[in-house]
Amino acid sequence: MDANRRAVIGGAVALTLAGPARAAPPEPLALRRGISLWPWFSLTQEFPAPRTDYAWPPFQPDRPVPNADDLRRLAEAGFDFVRLPIDPGPFAALAGAQRERLFGILSEAVDLILASRLSLVLNVQANAATHHYNPDRFYGSATAPLFSAYRDVVVELARRFGARAPGRIALEPVNEPPQACGAVAWNRVQEALLGAARKAAPSLTLVATGACGGMGAGLTALDPAAFTALDPVLFTFHFYEPYLFSHQGAPWMKDEPIYRALNDVPWPARAGKLEETLAAVRARMRADAQTSETDKAAAYAVTEAKLKEYFAADPDRGYLDRSLVDIRTWADLYGIPPGRILMGEFGALKSDARYVASRAPDRARYIRDVREAAEAAGFAWAFWNLFDGLGLMDDAHRIDPAIIAALGLAMPGTPRR
Numbered sequence: 385m386d387a388n389r390r391a392v393i394g395g396a397v398a399l400t401l402a403g404p405a406r407a408a409p410p411e412p413l414a415l416r417r418g419i420s421l422w423p424w425f426s427l428t429q430e431f432p433a434p435r436t437d438y439a440w441p442p443f444q445p446d447r448p449v450p451n452a453d454d455l456r457r458l459a460e461a462g463f464d465f466v467r468l469p470i471d472p473g474p475f476a477a478l479a480g481a482q483r484e485r486l487f488g489i490l491s492e493a494v495d496l497i498l499a500s501r502l503s504l505v506l507n508v509q510a511n512a513a514t515h516h517y518n519p520d521r522f523y524g525s526a527t528a529p530l531f532s533a534y535r536d537v538v539v540e541l542a543r544r545f546g547a548r549a550p551g552r553i554a555l556e557p558v559n560e561p562p563q564a565c566g567a568v569a570w571n572r573v574q575e576a577l578l579g580a581a582r583k584a585a586p587s588l589t590l591v592a593t594g595a596c597g598g599m600g601a602g603l604t605a606l607d608p609a610a611f612t613a614l615d616p617v618l619f620t621f622h623f624y625e626p627y628l629f630s631h632q633g634a635p636w637m638k639d640e641p642i643y644r645a646l647n648d649v650p651w652p653a654r655a656g657k658l659e660e661t662l663a664a665v666r667a668r669m670r671a672d673a674q675t676s677e678t679d680k681a682a683a684y685a686v687t688e689a690k691l692k693e694y695f696a697a698d699p700d701r702g703y704l705d706r707s708l709v710d711i712r713t714w715a716d717l718y719g720i721p722p723g724r725i726l727m728g729e730f731g732a733l734k735s736d737a738r739y740v741a742s743r744a745p746d747r748a749r750y751i752r753d754v755r756e757a758a759e760a761a762g763f764a765w766a767f768w769n770l771f772d773g774l775g776l777m778d779d780a781h782r783i784d785p786a787i788i789a790a791l792g793l794a795m796p797g798t799p800r801r
């Protein structure tokens with residue numbers, strides 16, 4: 385027997401012992417330019433403690449919701465996908481016919497999105513303001529009291545939507561996990577969730593994230609080996625740096641009171657002056673009748689120190705590019721194509737017209753700079769948000785032309801070049 389024939393037979397024996405070759409996994413959903421649709425399936429009507437259930441329907445009736453024309457205009461503007469945050473609380477709490485109806489309402493929304501020629505990232509986004517169905521109880525660890533209920537919701541989403549519109553839907557099981565960067569507890573939670581979703585939907589694109597609230601530092605602390613084995617998989621992070629600009633005036637940041645009085649913070653920093661911004665902060669604090677003078681003085685001292693750091697650092701477009709270098713380096717290290725990285729949230733609060741309306745152009749410049757930095761790194765992006773204080777549309781569903789331009793898109797009805 386000649387050597388070549390022995391090699392062929394030997395290879396055949398080895399292949400037989402190893403079993404049939406595993407088919408290559410499909411490519412993940414290709415994403416480029418997206419926008420989040422909060423609070424379509426958020427802003428719930430949960431009953432106060434000690435109750436742990438929801439009113440029906442479970443979502444607040446006056447919340448802003450996109451209609452078919454809104455979705456059509458988003459596609460016409462140049463968005464190719466939307467990210468749909470879903471509060472898992474009602475899906476975990478309800479049972480029987482009500483739960484089935486709730487999934488039916490979600491299915492109708494999915495059909496509406498797909499009919500608008502938009503792809504979809506389903507994002508399970510637990511509500512930290514809920515007393516019972518909150519992130520800590522859902523996925524603070526793999527032994528959290530509601531972890532099995534949360535996993536069941538993720539699996540059901542994968543099962544119901546995994547085979548619908550192949551190549552147009554992805555599932556992001558967790559939003560901004562609170563564990564520390566690189567935490568073993570988070571790795572265990574995510575592996576369990578993605579593994580269960582993969583069993584339910586063999587070809588559905590899944591989206592993995594790092595801890596640290598989903599920030600870039602959480603992603604770069606993640607070993608992706610356990611997740612690339614579950615392909616097709618994308619990786620995501622959120623980007624709001626520098627927070628002193630993007631979150632100025634944020635009313636929900638109650639644990640960090642400096643943000644509520646911040647206004648007139650410029651972008652880039654050299655577009656304004658420290659003393660002008662501090663004067664605007666003092667004016668806003670004077671108008672605050674609910675905070676004690678003692679608390680105002682303490683908040684102002686911290687605000688002044690942080691703003692001095694901001695202006696000294698002089699952040700601009702170069703700062704944003706440098707901030708994304710670590711994520712691109714991480715991707716290159718593990719052989720992850722940059723197109724598989726999604727900057728899943730970015731944006732900035734609108735200027736508060738009661739104080740400084742002249743900063744609206746700064747917001748547009750910042751959004752443009754972040755978007756261009758992400759594209760230069762090769763990452764897809766999803767703008768936050770369609771509605772609310774960071775939104776693209778106002779309460780009358782009118783699109784802001786300055787933000788559309790900052791996103792590199794065109795107003796609906798405008799011929800594209």
